[in-house]
Amino acid sequence: MIAVIADDFTGAAEIGGIAVRLGWKVVINTIVAPEPGTDVLIIATNTRSKEPEEARSIIRQTTSELMQLQPQLIYKKIDSVLRGNVSEELLEQIAVSGKKRALLVPANPSLKRIIQDGVYYFEGAPLHRSRFSTNSRDGVKSSNVVDLIGNGKREDTDVISIGDDFTHKSLIIGNAVNEEDLDHWAARLDDDTVLAGGSSFFHALLRHLGKKNDVTRQQLNLGKRILYVCGSAFQGSRSMVANAFDSGKKVAYMPAEMFCEAVDRSKLINAWQDTVTSCLETNDSVIIAVDQINSIDAGKLDGSISEVIADVVRNTMQYVDVDELVIEGGETASVIMSKLNYNKFFPVQELSPGVIRMKIKEKEGIHLTLKPGSYVWPSSIWQY
Template identity: 45%
Template sequence: MIAVISDDFTGAAEIGGIGLRNGFTVTIDTSVNTDYDCDILVIATDTRSLCKTEAQKEIKKVTEELLKLRPDFIYKKTDSLLRGRVGDELDVQLHVSGKKKVLLVPANPSLNRTIVDGVYYINKIPLMESGLFEDEFDQGCTSNVIDLIGNDYKEQSFSVSLGQEMPCEGFIIGNTPTNEDLMGWASAIDETVLPAGGAGFFNAILAKIKKEVKSNTFNFGKKALYVCGSNYTPSREVVRKVKEAGGSVLYMPKAILCEENAERLIVEWSEQISDAIEKKDKIIIAVDTLVCKDLKVLSERIRETFARVIKKVLEKVQLEELLIEGGATAYSIIEYLEYKKFYPEQELAQGVIRMRIEQQKEMYLTLKPGSYQWTESIWKF
């Protein structure tokens, strides 16, 4: 069995889709247990949104528990753009696993995300000049991958290209201008290495041990709720276009996070959503512009509100499909609903994964990272 630790839920789902693509059976869990019958076990954490101490504590615990299952190897799924606690998590996992070095390959050339001479590029533009994600990085951060790992790890981090001699210890960040480089880095893994990085690198690793891929029929359910919780601007524009075209979009009420009697507003909004689903079958709920000067943790409250509303909707409507965009949003919702174990069945597109839920067998859950695209097979309004 191959084990994977992902720092967010949509990343875990993406890894599950790659497993399916290569013919492997996959189980996604939010904690480590012992009753698994699968080729790939993915543990979905929410460490990307935690502080350093809590993130390291969680990664240490999960790594120790996975090692007891004696997996063939453990892969650390990081954000492809190196957001979150990448250096902090890898440092503690390296220590617990007893490996000497990390081989970190976060880039994915198939999505035009490349690393050349230690600089991260989006569509051949340096990451911090691309204008797409600057709000999600610390102020003053550069496009240099060693800077992105964090100041605490600069002395032990190295940007290396294929063909160059690799350091014996530390964090080795692979330059990856092409897909062929991904395959080359996959061949560089040995028993001294902790492999880590994005979905593209994991796919290259699995491609070397690929199994026969079984066909799987896709029948999308009638009643579907789309939860668009990403603050990624192009993603919000896609929702806005559906709204402008007359599609069924219900934005979160602007007062719901600021008024003292939020429960009343949550009940009212959930009733509107339930009624809309009964009438129109496919509904999008999303965030438009929410401003509340007195609220310090706006993003957390937004995720909490989505979770509470969805629970009330599910008490009134039998959904066949729940589709969630954004890893932190997804984790908050499944935690609130007490869903823990998932079985990926279809990779509908890169990063768009549909799966069965152990605790709710009548409904499918589909996840998508905020910066990825919905597939036309399900995004039809």
């Protein structure tokens, strides 16, 4: 069995989709538990949005518990553009597992995300000057990968290229501009090294292990009643929601004054929830989304927004049966799953890279589809 520690829920699903595509039996869980007959066990920790100390504590416990299951290896799935507590989590995993180093390869060449000479390029532009930085709420300050893993870990980090030996540093970042480079790094698997990175590096690792075969992609047949939840701050996603609204689709936007002072927030939440419920009952589908936020602290409200969205989703699903729950954004998805008490998931379809449809252990008759915020919606599910 291969174990994976994923720092957010959509990343866990993305890894699961790749394994399912290659014919591996996959389980995603929020806790470490034995899964007989499973080829890939993925633990979604949601540590990307945590404070560093809490993230380290979660990784310490998760790694220790996974080691008791004696997996063939433990892969660390991180954000492909190095958001979150990358260095802190990797150093913790190295310490607990008794390894010498981590080899970190976050590049995703198929999505034009590469690392060359220690610089991260997104669609041909240095990351901090790319569309990704422009569309994200806080932007990116640097394209140097050593800067991106951040928090004073420069002395622990080296960047190496194909053919270079591992150095004595704890964190080794591999330059990678194509799939062949990823295959090279996957072949460097050894007992002293934690392998970490994005979905493409994991795919290369599965290719290196040489197991299973590609599975024919199934036709998508969604259930009748669909609840879309768009919690991403990326402008491209918000534009798609706005276009859907303009074309007559039912969109239930969060009230702009939700986080203003001296408002009755519970009243606003109830009204928003009533709108969502009504749309589902009369139209069978609705998009929950966030547009304008009237607050001077709008840039600091991501966690609070996710909590409010999760409350609305949970309460709506108590009144209306939903066949398909489609969620964009890892933190949003994690909070919703926590509110609904859903913990174990079985990926069944990869609709497009990163967009995965799953069954839910705790709720039969409903499918969950997840998408990372910066990825593109496949027309198969967005226009269904």
